Amino acid sequence: MHAFEQLLHGFAVALTPVNLMWCLVGTTLGTAIGVLPGLGPALTIALLLPITFKVEPTAAFILFAGIYYGAMYGGSTTSILLNTPGESATIVTALEGNKMARSGRAGAALATSAIGSFVAGTIGTLGITFLAPIVVEWALKFGPADYFALMLLAFVTVTAVLGSSAVRGLAALFFGIWLGLIGVDLQTGQARFTFGVPELLDGINVIIVAVGLFAVGETLYVASRYKSGTDEIIPLKGSLWMTREEWARSWKPWLRGTALGFPIGAMPAGGAEIPTFLSYFLEKKLSTKPEEFGHGAIEGVAGPEAANNASAAGVLVPMLTLGLPTSATAAIMLSAFQSYGINPGPLLFESQGQLVWGLIASLFIGNVMLLVLNLPMIGLWVKMLRIPAPLLYAGILVFATIGTYGITQSPVDLVLLYLIGGLGYLMRRYDFPTAPVIIGMILGPLAEQNFRQAMTISAGDWTVFFTRPISATILALALLALAGPKLLGLWQSFRMPAEPMGGDA
Amino acid sequence: MTAPQASQPESLVASPRSGLAVGEFCIALGALALAAVILWQTFEIPVSPLYAKVGPTVMPLFTAFGMGLLGALLMVSALRGGWQTEEEREATPDTVALFWVATGLILNVLLISQTGFALASIVLFVCTARGFGSRAIVRDALIGLAFALIAYFGFAKTLGINIGAGIIENLLERVFFGSTPN
Numbered sequence: 252m253h254a255f256e257q258l259l260h261g262f263a264v265a266l267t268p269v270n271l272m273w274c275l276v277g278t279t280l281g282t283a284i285g286v287l288p289g290l291g292p293a294l295t296i297a298l299l300l301p302i303t304f305k306v307e308p309t310a311a312f313i314l315f316a317g318i319y320y321g322a323m324y325g326g327s328t329t330s331i332l333l334n335t336p337g338e339s340a341t342i343v344t345a346l347e348g349n350k351m352a353r354s355g356r357a358g359a360a361l362a363t364s365a366i367g368s369f370v371a372g373t374i375g376t377l378g379i380t381f382l383a384p385i386v387v388e389w390a391l392k393f394g395p396a397d398y399f400a401l402m403l404l405a406f407v408t409v410t411a412v413l414g415s416s417a418v419r420g421l422a423a424l425f426f427g428i429w430l431g432l433i434g435v436d437l438q439t440g441q442a443r444f445t446f447g448v449p450e451l452l453d454g455i456n457v458i459i460v461a462v463g464l465f466a467v468g469e470t471l472y473v474a475s476r477y478k479s480g481t482d483e484i485i486p487l488k489g490s491l492w493m494t495r496e497e498w499a500r501s502w503k504p505w506l507r508g509t510a511l512g513f514p515i516g517a518m519p520a521g522g523a524e525i526p527t528f529l530s531y532f533l534e535k536k537l538s539t540k541p542e543e544f545g546h547g548a549i550e551g552v553a554g555p556e557a558a559n560n561a562s563a564a565g566v567l568v569p570m571l572t573l574g575l576p577t578s579a580t581a582a583i584m585l586s587a588f589q590s591y592g593i594n595p596g597p598l599l600f601e602s603q604g605q606l607v608w609g610l611i612a613s614l615f616i617g618n619v620m621l622l623v624l625n626l627p628m629i630g631l632w633v634k635m636l637r638i639p640a641p642l643l644y645a646g647i648l649v650f651a652t653i654g655t656y657g658i659t660q661s662p663v664d665l666v667l668l669y670l671i672g673g674l675g676y677l678m679r680r681y682d683f684p685t686a687p688v689i690i691g692m693i694l695g696p697l698a699e700q701n702f703r704q705a706m707t708i709s710a711g712d713w714t715v716f717f718t719r720p721i722s723a724t725i726l727a728l729a730l731l732a733l734a735g736p737k738l739l740g741l742w743q744s745f746r747m748p749a750e751p752m753g754g755d756a
Numbered sequence: 757m758t759a760p761q762a763s764q765p766e767s768l769v770a771s772p773r774s775g776l777a778v779g780e781f782c783i784a785l786g787a788l789a790l791a792a793v794i795l796w797q798t799f800e801i802p803v804s805p806l807y808a809k810v811g812p813t814v815m816p817l818f819t820a821f822g823m824g825l826l827g828a829l830l831m832v833s834a835l836r837g838g839w840q841t842e843e844e845r846e847a848t849p850d851t852v853a854l855f856w857v858a859t860g861l862i863l864n865v866l867l868i869s870q871t872g873f874a875l876a877s878i879v880l881f882v883c884t885a886r887g888f889g890s891r892a893i894v895r896d897a898l899i900g901l902a903f904a905l906i907a908y909f910g911f912a913k914t915l916g917i918n919i920g921a922g923i924i925e926n927l928l929e930r931v932f933f934g935s936t937p938n
Contacts, residue, residue, distance in 0.1 A: 301911070416839065422787055422826040429794055429819050436801075436812040443812060444797050467861070474857045474887045475849035641888035645881040645896070646903045648857075652864060652880060653873055653907040662869050669861045680849070681783050682840060699815040706810040 254384050261608030265616055270313050273306075274613050277314040278620045281321020285328070286632045288335050289469055289647055292322040293579040293689065297461035298654040300583070303590040309606045311591075313613040315584055316567075320372060320614065323523075323563050324621045327364040327556055328632050331357060332485050340523035340559045343531045347544065347551030352485040354547050362491050363501045363549055364556040365625040370502075371509040371557035372618040375564025378513045379571075379611055383600070386572040390597040395704035396715050398573075400725035402698040405519045405575055407729045410687045417733065419683045427691025428698075430455050437696075438703060450663045457586045457692055459655055461579070463668045464685045466651035468675015470644045475676070477640065484636050491626055501553040504534050508557030516565020519575055523562040530558035564614070571595055571607060574697070579686040582693040777838025784834045787827030794820040856887030874924035877904035 264270060284290040296315050303311050326341040331348035344364060351360040393401070410420030433444045434454030445451040493501065511533070512526040534550040535541055544551055569575040574595035576582035588595050593603060600607055625632070655668050678685055709715035717723050798816040833839050860883025867876035881900025882893055890896055901924075908925065 418826055418829045418833070419839070422823070422830065425819055425822045425826060426790070428815075429790075429823070432816055432819065439812045441801050441803075441812045443801055443816060444794070446797075470884070471854060471857055474853040474884075475851075476847065477853060477888055478850055639890070641885035641890035641896070642899055644888055645884035645900065648860070648884050649877045649881050649900065649903045650907050652868075653877065653904065654911055656868060656873060657911050660869075662865055665865045665868065669865065672861070677783065680844065681780065682844065695815070702815070703810045711810070 254380055257604065257608045258380055258612060260605070261610070261612035262615075264309060264605055264609030265313065265612035270310060270609065270613065271616070273310045273313045274317050274617050275620060277317020278321040278617050278624060279317075281318035281323075282325035282621065282624050282632060283321075283635060284318070285322035285325020286635050287325075287638070287643060288329060288333070289466075289473060289644060291465060291580075292319045293461055293583055293686075294465040294651075295322075296580060296583045296587070297458045297465075298650065300458050300587055300590065301658060303587050308588075308591045308593065308603075309609045311587060312584070312606065312610045313617075315587060316610055316614055317617045317620075319580055319584070320560070320563060320617050321621055321624075323372075323560050324365065324368050324625045325632065327368070327552075327559075328361060328625070328629065329636065331360045331364065331552070332487070332633060333483075333636055340527055340562075341556075342524070343527040343555040344552055344559070346531065347548050349485070350545070350547035351549065351552065352547075356547065356549075357485055357487050358491045359493050359497050359549060360547075360552050361487075361629055362493050362626060363497065363553045365622060365629075366493075367501065367505040367508065367553045367557040368560040368625075369618055369622040370505045371512060371559075371561040372564060372621070373615065374506075374509045375513045375516075375561040376611060376614040376618065378517070378561075379564055379567055379614070382517060382568055383572050383607075383611075386568060387597040387600050390573055393573075393597075393721065394719065395701040395708065396719050397721040397725065399698055399701040399705055400716060400722035400729070401519060401573065401575060402694055402701065404725050404729040404732065405569075405577055405694065406687075406691070406698075407732045408519060409577055409690055410684070411733050416682070419681075420687055423678065423683045423685065424687035424691040427460075427688035428695035429691075430460060430688070431692040431695035432699075438700075448663070450659075450661060455667065455692075456658060456664070457583060457689065458658060459664055459668050460671055460692060461583055461689055462651045462655050463671030464675035464678070464688060465579075466647050467669060467672025468679060468685070470648055471672060471676035472679040473640075473644060475680075484633075487630065487633050491629070497549055500549050503537075504530070504550045504554035505557040507533060507537075508554040508559075509561040512558035512561030512563075513565040516562030516577075517568040518565075519569050519573075519577055523559045523566075523578070526558040526562045527555040530554035567614075571599060571610075572597060574599075576690060576693060579689040582686075582689045585693050775837060777834050777840070780830070780834035780838035780840065784827055784830035787823060787830055791820050791824035791827050794823060853887040853889075856883050860884045860887070872925050873908065874901060874904045877901075877907070 265274065280295065281292065284292065284295045295318055299314070299318075302314070306314075323340065327344045327348065329335060330341040330345035331352050334345050334349040348360045348364065351357065406424055410424045411417035429444070431454075433451055435442050435452055442452055508526070508530040511530050512523070515526040515529075516523065531551055531554060534548075534554040535544045538544065538548060538550050540548065566576075566578050566581050569577060570581045570584065572595075574585065574588075576585045585595060593599065593606075652665065652668070656665055658664065675685060677683075705715055706713075715722075716726060794816060798813050798820055801813050801816065803811045803813055838845070860880040863883065864876045864880040867879060878897050878900040881903060882896045885896040885900075886893075
């Protein structure tokens with residue numbers, strides 16, 4: 252099998268001592284930032300982007316992927332022991348996991364989430380291995396018009412479908428697109444939206460926006476809500492060895508969670524929140540002990556955790572094969588590719604085979620490392636939860652500042668960082684999602700480029716987007732995704748009058 | 757868990773789901789203003805006739821109209837009582853904490869190019885920790901210095917990015933690495 256052979260070559264790349272070291276650094280760092288509330292993979296990778304000037308691409312992406320996977324593992328520890336989800340994708344884990352910890356079964360909850368993450372991560376990575384070449388083959392037929400349509404679809408799904416409000420999600424997206432437009436237009440050399448500030452000619456660095464929104468904005472928001480009430484950390488009790496019954500109740504949810512998470516992650520819709528919620532409700536429905544849900548049901552930890560990690564793997568499929576990021580972290584990884592002058596897309600598998608397959612192989616290795624890091628060594632991460640909030644958030648701001656200031660040593664960048672941080676605070680306060688800003692900023696210029704190419708090819712004929720079958724189909728899907736939830740909501744409110752949402756947390 | 761504070765009686769916000777929501781109104785206004793600025797700046801972009809078909813202004817125009825439409829929708833929602841959840845609406849932000857963190861950020865910008873990042877980081881660290889309720893200024897200052905140095909050696913030395921050195925940095929370089937600061 253072609254993919255299998257390529258994967259073996261990938262292992263040869265990933266198993267070199269240097270790359271193993273990067274993988275270990277990435278997974279360890281990823282687990283740490285996943286455990287710590289207030290830090291996430293998008294922010295961390297953004298702060299580490301300058302590394303792309305120093306190390307070769309394979310090493311950098313092994314590091315970034317390790318952080319990405321590691322954060323998913325680490326986030327669940329925080330959800331279970333602290334009831335404060337470390338990552339948005341581990342919100343559901345907190346529902347049952349924290350209840351389990353409260354009743355003295357923290358060990359089992361951590362074990363089922365770590366092993367479930369491992370199972371899902373491994374199957375998900377297998378999924379990348381075999382799905383990616385298929386998507387590549389299909390994507391080679393895509394023209395600029397089709398890519399533009401695909402990007403519109405991604406815009407719609409990441410904003411309108413995932414968030415609590417399509418209008419706010421789209422507003423965040425358009426703001427991001429606008430930020431992406433600032434600077435010199437690469438095709439005509441015209442300066443756009445620079446307001447006469449020479450620093451803006453090169454555009455706004457995505458590091459500044461990501462760090463501003465995710466570090467400064469988040470810190471301001473937490474400060475405004477903090478009131479020095481400390482969260483209770485539940486001590487690690489119960490054996491990390493799961494009982495026979497716990498195994499029996501875990502393995503099916505792991506597989507079902509994976510089956511939900513990977514395809515949803517791999518669709519241009521992306522995002523880990525939806526599959527975790529779906530998995531939770533599915534397990535609740537299928538459980539032989541549904542009465543345990545809400546009081547610490549192990550299925551409610553096993554399923555969503557698997558879904559979360561499988562979708563993280565799935566997100567890498569459109570990222571690598573189409574150059575289409577569907578989460579903030581993937582968008583920042585895409586900007587790392589751009590910083591190397593590499594264009595992710597179907598040709599990546601030909602031109603950068605060593606990089607792609609080395610990266611995929613490192614994901615398998617990283618999963619094994621993460622299982623070890625998150626089970627036998629769990630005590631270490633629990634200690635990290637005890638870092639007092641004042642020191643944690645002050646440290647986050649210092650790191651964010653130094654990381655940003657280091658790029659250009661320009662106080663203009665710092666002012667911009669803090670302004671965007673202030674905006675991030677307002678966005679949190681008024682319930683605007685922040686990830687679409689990053690996605691819009693990275694994907695907007697690419698969408699524009701494809702749009703203009705398509706229009707040039709068609710000699711200015713606007714109908715090209717509707718007459719090409721691929722692009723027309725994708726645009727129809729995008730329209731459906733935009734209007735679908737509303738129609739569904741109307742239909743449901745028509746069928747059953749106001750039933751309160753389930754779930755108690 | 758943070759307990760929501762009792763809302764202040766003077767604010768219009770207290771009346772639930774009817775009439776104008778002040779906060780949301782300002783946000784919507786901001787979105788509309790941004791749309792206007794985008795539109796205005798788009799017409800400032802000179803367009804060569806060579807590129808007239810799909811020139812550099814097509815995407816900006818699309819963005820301006822999109823932002824304007826969304827701003828209008830947000831405005832409608834704000835006028836109908838806003839979109840914030842009840843919990844978020846009731847919670848009054850801790851202005852003292854925000855003040856401390858913001859002070860730290862502003863002092864940091866003012867200090868960083870003058871005195872080097874180490875001193876600026878200490879000030880930022882102490883102010884932020886204070887915002888989160890810490891009172892141990894000396895301890896925070898020392899931890900802040902440690903953080904700044906970890907970040908400095910982490911970023912500057914490993915990632916090879918150059919952070920302008922200041923008083924404390926030069927001193928430490930001299931102590932640890934001999935006399936040549938780079």
